[in-house]
Amino acid sequence: MAGVRGRLPGAGVSGPIAAGEAERRPAAGIGRQRAGTAADPAPQPAPAAPATRFERLFDAFTARVQLPRQAAVVRIGIALAWGGYLLREWPNRRELYGDRSPWSAELAGKLLGETHAFTVLTWSDSRLWFELVYHLGLLAAVLLALGWRTRASSLLFAVTAVSLQNRNVLVGDGGDNVVHLMAIYLVLVRCGRAWSLDARRRRRRPPPGPTAEPRAVLDALATMVHNCGMLVIAAQVVLIYSTAGWYKVQGSRWQDGTALHYPLHLDYFTPWPGLSGLLGASLLVTFLLTYGTVILQVGFPFTLANRRLKNVLLALMMAEHLAIAVTLGLPFFSLAMIAADSVFLPTGVLLRVERRFGRWVERRAGRWVERRAGRPRQKQGREDEDGRTDGRQEGVAERGSEELRQASG
Amino acid sequence: MRVWSTPALLVICLTGAALLGGTGLFLGALFLHVAPANAVSRQYQGDLDAVVYPEFEQNWKLFAPNPLQQDLTVDAQLQTIGEDGQVRTRDWLDLTAQDIAAIRGNPAPSHLDQNMLRRAVDFYRSTHPEQEGAVVGPRGALAQEYLKRIALQRFGRTAGGERVLQIRFRLGTATIAPPAWSPEQVDTGVQYQELPWWPVSEDDYRGLG
Numbered sequence: 153m154a155g156v157r158g159r160l161p162g163a164g165v166s167g168p169i170a171a172g173e174a175e176r177r178p179a180a181g182i183g184r185q186r187a188g189t190a191a192d193p194a195p196q197p198a199p200a201a202p203a204t205r206f207e208r209l210f211d212a213f214t215a216r217v218q219l220p221r222q223a224a225v226v227r228i229g230i231a232l233a234w235g236g237y238l239l240r241e242w243p244n245r246r247e248l249y250g251d252r253s254p255w256s257a258e259l260a261g262k263l264l265g266e267t268h269a270f271t272v273l274t275w276s277d278s279r280l281w282f283e284l285v286y287h288l289g290l291l292a293a294v295l296l297a298l299g300w301r302t303r304a305s306s307l308l309f310a311v312t313a314v315s316l317q318n319r320n321v322l323v324g325d326g327g328d329n330v331v332h333l334m335a336i337y338l339v340l341v342r343c344g345r346a347w348s349l350d351a352r353r354r355r356r357r358p359p360p361g362p363t364a365e366p367r368a369v370l371d372a373l374a375t376m377v378h379n380c381g382m383l384v385i386a387a388q389v390v391l392i393y394s395t396a397g398w399y400k401v402q403g404s405r406w407q408d409g410t411a412l413h414y415p416l417h418l419d420y421f422t423p424w425p426g427l428s429g430l431l432g433a434s435l436l437v438t439f440l441l442t443y444g445t446v447i448l449q450v451g452f453p454f455t456l457a458n459r460r461l462k463n464v465l466l467a468l469m470m471a472e473h474l475a476i477a478v479t480l481g482l483p484f485f486s487l488a489m490i491a492a493d494s495v496f497l498p499t500g501v502l503l504r505v506e507r508r509f510g511r512w513v514e515r516r517a518g519r520w521v522e523r524r525a526g527r528p529r530q531k532q533g534r535e536d537e538d539g540r541t542d543g544r545q546e547g548v549a550e551r552g553s554e555e556l557r558q559a560s561g
Numbered sequence: 562m563r564v565w566s567t568p569a570l571l572v573i574c575l576t577g578a579a580l581l582g583g584t585g586l587f588l589g590a591l592f593l594h595v596a597p598a599n600a601v602s603r604q605y606q607g608d609l610d611a612v613v614y615p616e617f618e619q620n621w622k623l624f625a626p627n628p629l630q631q632d633l634t635v636d637a638q639l640q641t642i643g644e645d646g647q648v649r650t651r652d653w654l655d656l657t658a659q660d661i662a663a664i665r666g667n668p669a670p671s672h673l674d675q676n677m678l679r680r681a682v683d684f685y686r687s688t689h690p691e692q693e694g695a696v697v698g699p700r701g702a703l704a705q706e707y708l709k710r711i712a713l714q715r716f717g718r719t720a721g722g723e724r725v726l727q728i729r730f731r732l733g734t735a736t737i738a739p740p741a742w743s744p745e746q747v748d749t750g751v752q753y754q755e756l757p758w759w760p761v762s763e764d765d766y767r768g769l770g
Contacts, residue, residue, distance in 0.1 A: 203562070207562065211562050213577065214573055214577060215562065215563070240669050240671065241671060241672060241673075244671050244672075244673045246770075247673055247714070248672060248673060248677075251768050252714075252768055252769060252770040253768070254677070254681075254707055254710035254711040254713075254714055254769065255707055255710075256710065256767060256768055257768075258767075259703050259706060259707060262699070262703055263700070263703060266699075266700075267614065268615055269615035269616065270615070270616065314616065318615070322676075322677070322680050322681060322684055322707070323672045323673070323676045323677050323680065324672070324676065325672070325675075325676055326620065326621070326623055329618065329619075329620055332616070332618075333617060336616065336617075365565070365566060365569055368563060368569075369565075369569050369573060372573050373572075373573070373576055376573075376576065376577050376580050377580060380580045380581065380583075380584040383584060383588075384584060384587065384588065387588045387591075388591070391591055391592065391595055391619065391621065392619075392621045394595075395595040395619070395621035395622060395625075396621050396622065396623045396624075396625055397625075399622045399625035399626050400624070400625040402625075402626045403625055403626030403627040403628075404626075404627060405627045405628060405630070406625075406626070406627070410739065410740055410743060411624065411627065411628050413737075413739070413740045414628040414629065414630045414737055415624060415628050415629070417737045417738075418629060418632060418737070419632045419633075419657070419661050419664075420632075420660065420661070420664065420675055420679055421675075422664075422665075423664050423665060423666060423667050423668065423670060424666070425665070432740065435740070435742045438740065478668070481664060481667065481668070481669070481670045481675065483668065483669050484669070
């Protein structure tokens, strides 16, 4: 196992957290060592024969949860974007989606009769049902961000988010569209494999024995669905940028280099007119940002063939979305876009983040959950998670906390 | 790698092939949907729509091909009837100004202020053909009722203590001035489109609070 992992380009992708339960035992201890130095304790039919290209592809598709950390970042980002939005709109929830909405249940019902869009909110017109769905949506966002029972949470998240949006499609914008799609895709992927309470719980359980075949088959099916889902998420992001970019190429304002000027002066998108004016004041800046945006959006899909270039463009796109968040007053749109973009974050960076902050955040979150559950912690130790962590896991925690100390010191 | 039994391998291979095929078809449909109308998308229009609508809609022409270059203003006016039976036409109320006031200086504007009225007007315009005598479809009626209720929610049930009889709108568009360095000359005055009076009944207020 370890040998194959070491040879694959996506090797870093399946570390101790991401590794499937069946392969967890060997992976947890030797994942960081040089490939080939550790012997796999599991019986191997042909230990010396190198896997063929097909076998490796088959293994990558059926047995490896690809990009678990990227899936986790998309999950956390989308959950925070939509959860933050629900929180922000809490005082307005009834006017937007509920009983006080100008888009009444009757009007919505007529449109839904044509579009056949899914919403549970039409099941009952009662205020109680609406409040229940809205608050379940908020709860689902929190649980999804934490990665608690991730599959169930993601399903609840998708059902509530899609239901609320479809109850009134006429108040949404591009950000809602992104959340809508990603919420559905997240149900399909194993987005709780890393950076989640689920992953933490899995690590703390004693390693499972060999899996029976029917269960292993189901596991392989779930992995395949995950891998297809990640492909769909990535392709969706590419489609977003390609569409936005290629249609801009045809626009006269993007061609003459003044396009940026207009959104900066639309009443509905200028929360800070002074800032917008300042940004659009210079001919050269306006021109560069206008042309830069088009080049970025059109070019991004093609840079996927070159890691370094892709990472530069990704950073630029995220920076542009941060700027849009502030200047155009679209924080939730921008956060949702950044979350979706995250599927292209390099694994190396995510691993660094994981080593620095992952363990720390997870421990904090775990303690919080334990406190909520009313279970007193057994030990007051510095980094030990409970009484039965074995030496290997403790070692990992040590290393993590050392790095943390160095980082803060 | 795990050694599978033949039935297990068969299940995995068949499912894998179906998943890959399904994923390919799905992504192909999304691509054809966002691509310009072409021979293939025309041929399979029905199938493509079945995949994309209602849950996989793709609206990614963000500020494309050109960004919006017009500011919207929506004014509404009420006609009320007093107890003496006299009908009064009230002053125009600038509804967009309320939105803009709520957005200014707000790091996270509400969809209520940023999207509701703006998109209701877009919806109204898209469902009301400009030509004289054009027939308004069923969605047109929804758009009209929606716009009316948005305004009524802001006005409340009475105006100056009198019952509301009718409401009308005027939709204004003002072209945004080009940048200072641009040689273009545009008229930035507001162009108004006045809509007819619409009757207001108790039903229109249902649920507005």
